[in-house]
Amino acid sequence: MGGDAGTVILIGGAFSYRKFPKMVELAQQLADEYRLTVINYDRRGRGDSSDSPGVYDVENEIDDIAALIEAVGGSAALFGWSSGAGLALLAAASGRVPGITRVVAFEPPFVVNSENFVPPADLHVKLHELIAADRRSEVVRFYMTSGMGMPRALVAMMRFTPFWKSLLATSPATAHDWAIMGSYMRGEALRAEDWNGVKVPTLVISGGKSGDLLRTAARAITEVLPDARHIEPAKLSHNPNIGLLTPPAGEFLTENA
Structure with missing residues (x-):
């Protein structure tokens, strides 16, 4: 457009x-x-x-x-x-x-500080393992809770929403998001x-x-x-x-x- x-x-x-x-x-x-x-x-x-x-x-x-x-x-x-x-x-x-x-x-x-939420510095290790195994539901849950700090209960409820399929479809690309942001999400x-x-x-x-x-x-x-x-x-x-x-x-x- x-x-x-x-x-x-x-x-x-x-x-x-x-x-x-x-x-x-x-x-x-x-x-x-x-x-x-x-x-x-x-x-x-x-x-x-x-x-x-x-x-x-x-x-x-x-x-x-x-x-x-x-x-x-x-x-x-x-x-x-x-x-x-x-x-x-x-x-x-x-x-x-x-x-x-x-x-x-x-x-x-x-x-930029540790007052709210700081993801684990080695998050990429488990994330890459889950993606390589094509365990997409686990990728979504792991990235949203450990990478984004979302409550587990809220993420669990998302499985029953219409957009869950799109989350599964795009979940392998979260490794790119972590490659971008990981160095700047350490509470520093x-x-x-x-x-x-x-x-x-x-x-x-x-x-x-x-x-x-x-x-x-x-x-x-x-x-x-x-x-x-x-x-x-x-x-x-x-x-x-x-x-x-x-x-x-x-x-x-x-x-x-």
């Missing part, structure tokens, strides 16, 4: 994929209301994208973003959601994707030197209805980025009302259009 106000690439998080309903809704609203050309793609191992089992390296996903930007003419903004926001920021920090013009980072799940403060390469204007969004971990993470990354601002709409959550998320993102992405 396309418009004349610039191009933005949407980058989903764990368990997300190109046809995830809220990603589709976000793409449509950014195109219709802000005249943006929106690229909504499947990250590795999701939807229509293939994967290389056992190979989980954030550099490969940065290369994917670079290829997308080249394909759309060499220039695009990035909108990342959750671990997708972490990927967008790492791509901008890498210095290997010069065509990035702006970044919107919606609730990147950095864990973010270091400015890791993010000095993000030279482009960045909008960090968190929701007033989200948990303390995500809200703290948003403030922490904003403080160490060279050119960033942070907003926190009161009624927004990590499972957002797209009608509340689109306006600040769309306005930021089209500021100089």
